[in-house]
Amino acid sequence: xxxxxxxxxxxxxxxxxxxxxxxxxxxxxxxxxxxxxxxxxxxxxxxxxxxxxxxxxxxxxxxxxxxxxxxxxxxxxxxxxxxxxxxxxxxxxxxxxxxxxxxxxxxxxxxxxxxxxxxxxxxxxxxxxxxxxxxxxxxxxxxxxxxxxxxxxxxxxxxxxxxxxxxxxxxxxxxxxxxxxxxxxxxxxxxxxxxxxxxxxxxxxxxxxxxxxxxxxxxxxxxxxxxxxxxxxxxxxxxxxxxxxxxxxxxxxxxxxxxxxxxxxxxxxxxxxxxxxxxxxxxxxxxxxxxxxxxxxxxxxxxxxxxxxxxxxxxxxxxxxxxxxxxxxxxxxxxxxxxxxxxxxxxxxxxxxxxxxxxxxxxxxxxxxxxxxxxxxxxxxxxxxxxxxxxxxxxxxxxxxxxxxxxxxxxx
Ligand SMILES: Nc1ncnc2c1ncn2[C@@H]1O[C@H](COP(=O)(O)OP(=O)(O)O)[C@@H](O)[C@H]1O
Ligand SMILES: [Mg+2]
Numbered sequence: 001x002x003x004x005x006x007x008x009x010x011x012x013x014x015x016x017x018x019x020x021x022x023x024x025x026x027x028x029x030x031x032x033x034x035x036x037x038x039x040x041x042x043x044x045x046x047x048x049x050x051x052x053x054x055x056x057x058x059x060x061x062x063x064x065x066x067x068x069x070x071x072x073x074x075x076x077x078x079x080x081x082x083x084x085x086x087x088x089x090x091x092x093x094x095x096x097x098x099x100x101x102x103x104x105x106x107x108x109x110x111x112x113x114x115x116x117x118x119x120x121x122x123x124x125x126x127x128x129x130x131x132x133x134x135x136x137x138x139x140x141x142x143x144x145x146x147x148x149x150x151x152x153x154x155x156x157x158x159x160x161x162x163x164x165x166x167x168x169x170x171x172x173x174x175x176x177x178x179x180x181x182x183x184x185x186x187x188x189x190x191x192x193x194x195x196x197x198x199x200x201x202x203x204x205x206x207x208x209x210x211x212x213x214x215x216x217x218x219x220x221x222x223x224x225x226x227x228x229x230x231x232x233x234x235x236x237x238x239x240x241x242x243x244x245x246x247x248x249x250x251x252x253x254x255x256x257x258x259x260x261x262x263x264x265x266x267x268x269x270x271x272x273x274x275x276x277x278x279x280x281x282x283x284x285x286x287x288x289x290x291x292x293x294x295x296x297x298x299x300x301x302x303x304x305x306x307x308x309x310x311x312x313x314x315x316x317x318x319x320x321x322x323x324x325x326x327x328x329x330x331x332x333x334x335x336x337x338x339x340x341x342x343x344x345x346x347x348x349x350x351x352x353x354x355x356x357x358x359x360x361x362x363x364x365x366x367x368x369x370x371x372x373x374x375x376x377x378x379x380x381x382x383x384x385x386x387x388x389x390x391x392x393x394x395x396x397x398x399x400x401x402x403x404x405x406x407x408x409x410x411x412x
Pocket of ligand 2: 167170171172229
């Protein structure tokens, strides 16, 4: 089935209906159709064949949504015979945002937001270890999405903080969470991946607007996940002094969004905020307490390393003898998931380089010969991994790892 074509048609269809409703002066009807067009457009954007096309489509989606909002806001005025604002252009495959009088800053805000929106393809099976954490997250999602029993109000939570050493799978978990909200094959959940420090540094004065925009789009695409990476860059560090005004503003915007102020009375909307940090001790207690759950994502233990190595080697088709595999679990003690991945890449590419050293000469003898060449592989040896381990060293020391394990979110 051609999903992309279907999404495009559904978008065009909604836009057409929106224009008809607009012409008929039915602002609420038009707003509804523009909202539908926006949703279809967000999904259609994922099928773009270039980044610029993808961003252009996402900008369009945001534009339709904003226009719907404007229509709803001015509905009362229109009811008294006022004029409807002009609708955005309906050609949906333009690569430029048409002039809509929104000005440079607003365009760059929607551009920024559109670059932060992804659908995620990471699944729970791509994450080695962390079994209990995966179960906890699934339980949380389940509790938020399931029907509550009649007349019983169940307290659920929507704000989670992951803390732990770098490279341990925090981003992966957020991506898998987002992916698991995918409702149908076409209803992909969107993943809002926000690196807080880069929003702060690039869009200093505008950062809190960007955050509001992100949460607005996240609510429109409910259920969805907003992932705030490097969260500590927002809050006062115990040893690094004052926050700037922009940091204070963006923090208060985020806290307001996390409290779900704007979702009030909308139990049908579900936006999960996941924040991640390598420096939990830099986050002040008041902010920390806004997260209903703080989860340690530690360096992987023996079982977790076994699971990660399976994903990084066996699942990719490489062959490793069982004794070598057991040895490898020892070699990688103290390594994060990211370092294990790099170690495996180093070992496998070294082995392949060794066996296929004649490839440059083959290329010299022509395209046909090269295409007929079969890349040689062999089982990986303990020696391959020892060599790789000499080059790829873990960055987190045992003492640092212990500091995460000892740190407790409770104010002392
Ligand atoms: N538990 C894990 N299972 C499988 N791969 C992992 C795991 N943890 C880390 N990785 C690998 O390391 C990379 C970086 O992980 P990431 O989730 O970005 O770490 P973090 O966000 O904690 O710094 C991932 O893309 C993945 O390839
Ligand atoms: Mg990360």
